[in-house]
Each structure stands twice: as C-alpha cells, then as structure tokens.
Amino acid sequence: xxxxxxxxxxxxxxxxxxxxxxxxxxxxxxxxxxxxxxxxxxxxxxxxxxxxxxxxxxxxxxxxxxxxxxxxxxxxxxxxxxxxxxxxxxxxxxxxxxxxxxxxxxxxxxxxxxxxxxxxxxxxxxxxxxxxxxxxxxxxxxxxxxxxxxxxxxxxxxxxxxxxxxxxxxxxxxxxxxxxxxxxxxxxxxxxxxxxxxxxxxxxxxxxxxxxxxxxxxxxxxxxxxxxxxxxxxxxxxxxxxxxxxxxxxxxxxxxxxxxxxxxxxxxxxxxxxxxxxxxxxxxxxxxxxxxxxxxxxxxxxxxxxxxxxxxxxxxxxxxxxxxxxxxxxxxxxxxxxxxxxxxxxxxxxxxxxxxxxxxxxxxxxxxxxxxxxxxxxxxxxxxxxxxxx
Amino acid sequence: xxxxxxxxxxxxxxxxxxxxxxxxxxxxxxxxxxxxxxxxxxxxxxxxxxxxxxxxxxxxxxxxxxxxxxxxxxxxxxxxxxxxxxxxxxxxxxxxxxxxxxxxxxxxxxxxxxxxxxxxxxxxxxxxxxxxxxxxxxxxxxxxxxxxxxxxxxxxxxxxxxxxxxxxxxxxxxxxxxxxxxxxxxxxxxxxxxxxxxxxxxxxxxxxxxxxxxxxxxxxxxxxxxxxxxxxxxxxxxxxxxxxxxxxxxxxxxxxxxxxxxxxxxxxxxxxxxxxxxxxxxxxxxxxxxxxxxxxxxxxxxxxxxxxxxxxxxxxxxxxxxxxxxxxxxxxxxxxxxxxxxxxxxxxxxxxxxxxxxxxxxxxxxxxxxxxxxxxxxxxxxxxxxxxxx
Numbered sequence: 001x002x003x004x005x006x007x008x009x010x011x012x013x014x015x016x017x018x019x020x021x022x023x024x025x026x027x028x029x030x031x032x033x034x035x036x037x038x039x040x041x042x043x044x045x046x047x048x049x050x051x052x053x054x055x056x057x058x059x060x061x062x063x064x065x066x067x068x069x070x071x072x073x074x075x076x077x078x079x080x081x082x083x084x085x086x087x088x089x090x091x092x093x094x095x096x097x098x099x100x101x102x103x104x105x106x107x108x109x110x111x112x113x114x115x116x117x118x119x120x121x122x123x124x125x126x127x128x129x130x131x132x133x134x135x136x137x138x139x140x141x142x143x144x145x146x147x148x149x150x151x152x153x154x155x156x157x158x159x160x161x162x163x164x165x166x167x168x169x170x171x172x173x174x175x176x177x178x179x180x181x182x183x184x185x186x187x188x189x190x191x192x193x194x195x196x197x198x199x200x201x202x203x204x205x206x207x208x209x210x211x212x213x214x215x216x217x218x219x220x221x222x223x224x225x226x227x228x229x230x231x232x233x234x235x236x237x238x239x240x241x242x243x244x245x246x247x248x249x250x251x252x253x254x255x256x257x258x259x260x261x262x263x264x265x266x267x268x269x270x271x272x273x274x275x276x277x278x279x280x281x282x283x284x285x286x287x288x289x290x291x292x293x294x295x296x297x298x299x300x301x302x303x304x305x306x307x308x309x310x311x312x313x314x315x316x317x318x319x320x321x322x323x324x325x326x327x328x329x330x331x332x333x334x335x336x337x338x339x340x341x342x343x344x345x346x347x348x349x350x351x352x353x354x355x356x357x358x359x360x361x362x363x364x365x366x367x368x369x370x371x372x373x374x375x376x377x378x379x380x381x382x383x384x385x386x387x388x389x390x
Numbered sequence: 391x392x393x394x395x396x397x398x399x400x401x402x403x404x405x406x407x408x409x410x411x412x413x414x415x416x417x418x419x420x421x422x423x424x425x426x427x428x429x430x431x432x433x434x435x436x437x438x439x440x441x442x443x444x445x446x447x448x449x450x451x452x453x454x455x456x457x458x459x460x461x462x463x464x465x466x467x468x469x470x471x472x473x474x475x476x477x478x479x480x481x482x483x484x485x486x487x488x489x490x491x492x493x494x495x496x497x498x499x500x501x502x503x504x505x506x507x508x509x510x511x512x513x514x515x516x517x518x519x520x521x522x523x524x525x526x527x528x529x530x531x532x533x534x535x536x537x538x539x540x541x542x543x544x545x546x547x548x549x550x551x552x553x554x555x556x557x558x559x560x561x562x563x564x565x566x567x568x569x570x571x572x573x574x575x576x577x578x579x580x581x582x583x584x585x586x587x588x589x590x591x592x593x594x595x596x597x598x599x600x601x602x603x604x605x606x607x608x609x610x611x612x613x614x615x616x617x618x619x620x621x622x623x624x625x626x627x628x629x630x631x632x633x634x635x636x637x638x639x640x641x642x643x644x645x646x647x648x649x650x651x652x653x654x655x656x657x658x659x660x661x662x663x664x665x666x667x668x669x670x671x672x673x674x675x676x677x678x679x680x681x682x683x684x685x686x687x688x689x690x691x692x693x694x695x696x697x698x699x700x701x702x703x704x705x706x707x708x709x710x711x712x713x714x715x716x717x718x719x720x721x722x723x724x725x726x727x728x729x730x731x732x733x734x735x736x737x738x739x740x741x742x743x744x745x746x747x748x749x750x751x752x753x754x755x756x757x758x759x760x761x762x763x764x765x766x767x768x769x770x771x772x773x774x775x776x777x778x779x780x
Contacts, residue, residue, distance in 0.1 A: 101758070231754070242764045243757045267754035271761055280756055339732055341761040345753075345768075346735035352753050353743040363735075363742050364621070364657035366670055367633045368491070371661055371731040374632045378735075 002076055017044075025049065025196035027216055048218055050252055051206060053189035055224035055240045059182050064158030069165050070180045073102055085179055091115055095167055095177035097155060098184035099126055101272035101279075104138075106181050107147050108275050117147045118175055120167070121184070122154035129285045131319035133300045134335040141277045150175070186240055188225045201227030205238040210262040212252045220255070222248035229265035231352050232283050232330055233292045239266050267351040268331075271341045280344035283331025283351045286321050295324040297389040303377035305339045307369035316340060318381040320347075320357070322389050327356040329385075332378065339372060346378055357385050392466055407434075415439065415586035417606055438608055440642055441596060443579035445614035445630045449572050454548030459555050460570045463492055475569055481505055485557055485567035487545060488574035489516055491662035491669075494528075496571050497537050498665050507537045508565055510557070511574070512544035519675045521709035523690045524725040531667040540565070576630055578615045591617030595628040600652040602642045610645070612638035619655035621742050622673050622720055623682045629656050657741040658721075661731045670734035673721025673741045676711055685714040687779040693767035695729045697759035706730060708771040710737075710747070712779050717746040719775075722768065729762060736768055747775050 008014045020042060023034035033043040057072035059065050069089070071082050085091060093116045096103045107117050119142070126135050126149065142149055153175075155167045164178045188205040199215035201207035206221040208214055210229065214221050224240035226248060244266050255261040269282040289296035298321050306313035316336035323330050332347035334340035350360045361382035367374050375383070398404045410432060413424035423433040447462035449455050459479070461472050475481060483506045486493045497507050509532070516525050516539065532539055543565075545557045554568045578595040589605035591597035596611040598604055600619065604611050614630035616638060634656050645651040659672040679686035688711050696703035706726035713720050722737035724730035740750045751772035757764050765773070 241757065243754065243766075243769075246764050247752070264749070264752045265754075269754045269756045271756035271758045273758060273760045278761070282754070282756070341756060341758070342729055342732035343735065345733065345755045345766070346739045348755055349736045349739040349745070349750070349753050350743075352749070353740075353745060355739070355743060359654070359742070360739070362637070362654045363739050364633065364655075364659045364672070365735045365738055366659045366661040366672070366731060367631065368661045368663060368731070370663045371668070374636050376633075376735070379633075 017042075022192060025051075025192060025219070027196055027219070030218065046218075048220065048256060051193055051214070051219065051221040051225060052223045052249065053192060053225045055186040055188050057182060058185050058187050060155075060184070062156055062158075064160075064165075065182065067158055067160055067165060069178065070158055070182060072182050073106060074186075082179070082181070086113065086115075089163055089178055091178040093118070093164075093177045094179040094181060095120060095165075095175050096181045096183055097121070097167075098182070099149075099151075100183060100185065101270070101274075103181070103183040104142075104272055104274040104279075106183060107142065108145070108273070110179075110181075111145050111147065111275075115179070118150060118177070119147060120150040120153040120155060120175065122152065124152045126151060127279075129281065129288070130279070130335075131285070131298070131300055131333055134279070134317050134319055134333055137317060137335045138274060138277060138279060141275050145275045186224070188238065188240070190225055193219075193221060193225070201236045202238040205240075207236065208248075210265075211255050212248050212261070212263070213255075220252045222252045228263070231265045231267050232328075235292065237266065237268070239268055239270075241266075241270060264352060267348045269344060269348040271344060273341075276337050277335060278338065278340035279335050280340045281331070281333040282344050282348040283329070284321055285331060285333070289321050289323065289330045294326075294328075294330055296321050296330060297324050297385065298322075299381060299384040299388045301377070301381045301384050303380050304373055305336055305377075306371065307373050310369045314338060316377045318377045320378075320381040320385045322357040322385045324389050327358060327389065329355055329357045329360050329382075332381070334377070339377075343376070343378060346376075357382050357389060361386060407432075412582060415441075415582055415609070417586055417609070420608065436608075438610065438646060441583050441604070441609065441611040441615060442613040442639065443582060443615045444635075445576040445578050447572060448575050448577050450545075450574070452546055452548075454550075454555075455572065457548055457550055457555060459568065460548055460572060462572050463496060464576075472569070472571070476503065476505070479553055479568055481568040483508070483554075483567045484569040484571060485510060485555075485565050486571045486573055487511070487557075488572070489539075489541075490573060490575065491660070491664075493571070493573040494532075494662055494664040494669075496573060497532065498535075498663070500569075500571075501535050501537065501665075505569070508540060508567070509537060510540040510543040510545060510565065512542065514542045516541060517669075519671065519678070520669070520725075521675070521688070521690055521723055524669070524707050524709055524723055527707060527725045528664060528667060528669060531665050535665045576614070578628065578630070580615055583609075583611060583615070591626045592628040595630075597626065598638075600655075601645050602638050602651070602653070603645075610642045612642045618653070621655045621657050622718075625682065627656065627658070629658055629660075631656075631660055654742060657738045659734060659738040661734060663731070666727050667725060668728065668730035669725050670730045671721070671723040672734050672738040673719070674711055675721060675723070679711050679713065679720045684716075684718075684720055686711050686720060687714050687775065688712075689771060689774040689778045691767070691771050691774050693770050694763055695726055695767075696761065697763055700759045704728060706767045708767045710768075710771040710775045712747040712775045714779050717748060717779065719745055719747045719750050719772070722771070724767070729767075733766070733768060736766075747772050747779060751776060 005016045019037040096119045193206045199207040205227040223245040230237045271280040300319045314337040319333040321331040365376040409427040486509045583596045589597040595617040613635040620627045661670040690709045704727040709723040711721040755766040
C-alpha cells in the first residue's frame, strides 16, 4: 500500500509532517513533542490525539541479525531490499525464520523464483493454532513444493560466510542461506503510549475501548498498535490484521464526527494462501477455548469441494469447535485447494451473533454442484459436532 | 443421484416397493392404496406416513410438447434421452424454454458440446429476482458465449419439420431447433396430499409445520413437495432446492425417533454457475421485500475479487437490500467470475439471526490479497447500504 504524503496534503488538506519523530506525549499539556530528521525539536498541540503507530516485525537482538541479507517483510523498501539481494547475489537458498502467514507467503514467492527454501522456528508445532489433521495438509503442501521445515530449531546467531550467510542453532547445527527472512511475528509500537502512562493491553498493545479511546478520553489509538475485544470471549485480544486496523481508523473518524461508535470486535478471522492451498480460520481453537473457560468439543471432517459428480473436486478439511455447556459455536478452521477462503465467513458471522452449533447446522447455505456438496462442508462439520458435544 | 432400490432393501432393511403407484391416502383408515405396474391393487397400512413425492418439471399442455426431441431435465433417463438425441440426430441448434438455473446450466452444457443455443421465455426480464446491473452481467456472459436470448417470447406450439422442430410464437415468429429443452420451472407433486384433504401451501406445495407435519399430525411431507418458512418474512414459501429437501427428510427421521425438531426454515439462498460466472443470492429482492411489507433500501456496488495488487482480479457486483424501518439486512445478491458462490453464505447466516445491516457491516470477514480486498465486497456493500437506508 503506497500513498504519497502530498496526496493527503493537497487532496484532503491534512497537515502531514513526514520526517517528524514523535518522542513524547504530554497529556497534561495536551501536546506531542519530538524532533525532525534534521534534528530540530518540535511541539504540536492537540485537542484530540490519535496514536496510529502500527506494529513492526520482531527482530531478535542476537548476533548477526543486522547483517546484509537478513531482511524483514513490512515496507516497500523491505521488498526492494529482497529483490535487490536476489539481483546482486546468486540467491540459491533462502532461510525463513517463522512459520506464520507472512513466512508462508514468502516461502511461496521465493519458490516461484526458483529459490530453495527452508523454514525454521523454535517451537515444535508448525501452526500451533491449527488442528492437527489440517496442519498435516499444510505440511504436505510445503513439502510437495520442496520447502524444508525445521521445527524445534532456534537460531541464536547468524554469520557471514563468503557471499552468503550461516544461521546457527545453539546445539551447533547450522543452515546455510543466501537470504534470511525474519518473519517471526510483529510487536505493537506502543512505547510512546506506554511512556505517556496509557494502559496497555495484550502483547503490549495499546488498550482501547469500543470507541477506540485509550485510558485517556482525549486520546484514541487505532490500527495494528491497538487491541480489540474478541466477540467469542469478550476479552481483550491483540490480533493485528488489515481489516480490523482499517476499520478502527474509520471508527475514530466516525466518533470524532459525532457518529455513535461501539465496535463489536474481532472474531479472529484470518486466511492465507500457501501454494495451491487455502487455509482459513475464525474464532477459537480448542486450546484457546479451554483457556477461555469453555468446555470445548471438536470435530474434524473431510468433505469435497464440489459435488461428487463434478470434475475437479478436491478434499476440504473442516475443523469445528463448540462449547458443551452453552452449545455455542466457538470456532472453525478449513484447509482446501478451493472453497476454504470465502466459506470461513459464514461461521465468522455466526460467531458475531453467538449462534449455537445447532442453529448454525440449520442455516440455508448455498448449493450447486460446481461449488460444493448438497450439505456444505461446514454443515457436515456442524452436524458431526452436535454429536461430539453430547 | 442414482441409488439402486436393493441397496435400501439389503443394507437398511427397508421394504422398498418400486413399481407401486400410490393413488389414494385414506386418513381415517390409515392406509395408502394404489396399483402396481402389473395392474394389481395394493393397500399398505401406516401409523405414520411420509409424503416425499417431489416436484416435476412443468410441461405446458400445448401442441407438440410431446414430440420426440422435446425434453425435460430431471432424471437420469432425461439426461440419457438428451444424449441419445444428440447422438442420433445432427443436433446443431437447441432451444431452451425458460431462463432459470436449470436452463442456464443446460445452455452452458450444450454450448460446450458445440450446439448453437437459443433461450426463450414469455416474460420480459431475464432473471426477474436479480438486480438490474447483475442481470446485465449475466446477459453479457450468455451473449459472449453466443447464446441467443429471446425474452417476451411465448411458445404456443411446437411442430416437426424434417428431422428437426419448429417452435412457434403466437404472432407467427418461429425458432428452429433440433432439440427443445423445457426448463420453465417445476411443480410440487401434491395431488395425492390434496385429494386426502391435506392443506396446501404456496404454489400448490404441501403445507407443513416446523416438524414437517402436514395438517394431519400422523402425516409428514418432506422434500421438494413440501413448503417451508422463510427466515426473513416468517411466511410460508415454496423454494424447491436440494439442501432444504434433504434436510427436511432428516428432520422427519429425527422427529420420528423422538429428537426435538423445529426447523428454522429457508433464507432463499441459491447459487448457479453459467459459463465463467457465479450467480448467488440469499434473502429477499427489493420487490419481494416490498411485497412482504418491508420498506426496502437497496444498493449495488462493484468491487474486486482480489486485492488490487493481485493478478487475476475480476469485478464482483454486490446488491444488498435492507429495511429502513428495522435496520435489518433483508437480502444479498452477487455476480462474479470468482468469489460469489461461497461469499453468499455470510449474509445467509446473518439472515437467520435477523442481523441489522449495521451489525453485518462490522463482522470480521476474512482478508488476504489473493481472496479479496481488505474490506470484503459484502462489507463495502453493507457500508453503502447504511447510507442508502438513512
């Protein structure tokens, strides 16, 4: 997403101060102070303040993570750095640290350029929030595409070797690579808010209410730096994703303009593509449900992406989570070559309304042979989950 | 869907009497009587009776509709008859009567076999339940694929001419064809129920309650012969589609086995594919909403099937209907080359819960660049509909 600052200045009449680093929020004086790139100090007063400092990729403070060829994936400049590295070096092998969706998307992008790809993460599970059978399918897809997966592999230093790099595990194992992509997660840029005394939420994000107001009623926070309420648990969560970030900005504008705002929150819906596979989730995993105090029952079913008579059908795995006590639907996950990405929106809407699994199982979902079996895979899952919840 | 009767006899121990025509239900005596293919009379007693007589294609009682080469599309035999006609005749031109989804699917199937296709219907609008801009796209798709569309064209007789057929309009216009597919709609097979004195619902379907019981508490009706409640209007409707038909059969089994059943009903969700286009709907059109007593506002937006940076993106048209008085979402329709079929399930679930457009606009739908823009086309539609409803 690239937009020039002048567009905001000229089209919207916004006084955009690029090259200005905000270093301090003085709540009592209602002003923000800092310094410009030229080293000049500035102070800007406010009636209302919006903190939209975003989130940045986490880079471990370990030896060699600042070497050329060790990159993160956030800005256009990051992408250019990766392309430049590939153009200026013979990049035959890439090591991706992390196995989230950014890591997966980079694995695919690099394989498509003919680069050998290895992925490493310290923890033992590939996608810890995804049900086991669904993880298997993702692992298979990665392996089919010659991506090497090193779980339980912690990198504690990176060294140069000739034109390339070597990433070292504490035990002495090493992975050679010409490019190291650090995609181990992001952290909220909340230091400014924290030092101003504003309350923080989960993962050091900035705590906001349903109007996106921080613990100070003159100060909003929105975008990836702010937390949200989860519609299933009612608890604060920090799930930095584009729709929620974008929507929270709109909500601030609405609230400032006097329109009533009370955001429902997030259902934890997300989707990514990895090679030919769509991986989608909404709501809680079994582990998340249990730690939120629910009594979760789960089911994993396999269905077909099209009616059996249709050519081109492929398997879809559906995992669903329900609460034995209340009967509520708590979450759904899907993996398939087609029909997973958009299907996940149906249970997402159900989570917003607190639907029971019974109620969901009766919903009138679309059917035509090219798009699924008569009973949508989600309905097959719900029907099985009803039994598992007894 | 082909299943041999012996499977039911041997695997499930069901006394399946094929070749037995039920001709009369005697409610007082609790028995069904009729005759076999050999002309023998039979009488079968019942404690509980299930009427599952389905629906049959409507064939006008007009001259020539019984000629060889004039076919309907319901059973495997119908399909065989069409294939046989194509094998035994030089079928260069086909005329399809009707413009519903069966008609559309046949148009595609015949074009793929290289047959010239014309479609005709008496009424002026191609898909009267679909919003105007969306109909345009469907018409374009048909025309791009060389399908000729004759709206306002009523066929009052069909004649043989040599090896082929001629379909005549009352004014004297005619369409020549080697095959005529009659796909003008279906009618519930409710004669047996009606003559037993059971109450009928819309379009002469059999009226049932939420337990699939007819007006007699010993007799169920399920499948395409029975009506249903619409979750938006609460009124009886007859929408003969596979999921609802199948689900109502399960509900009868559940109810007979003592499991509580109270079906929510249908949202009127349907989807079809026509060439490269997905056409999907759920809920009410503007006209249906108005005649159900709502004060409908509508909006039609165009969005992209993928994020703008992604190759392969194509336009998606979304039409949404909301009620000005209650704020409720009443319906949604979508047309696109990809991403319409499964997306429709999100508003379908919303309709089951009586969500307002405001609430729907805040739902946490999935986003990733290969699958849509940050704000899903449905959310863009909902945001615009909120404004249109004021």
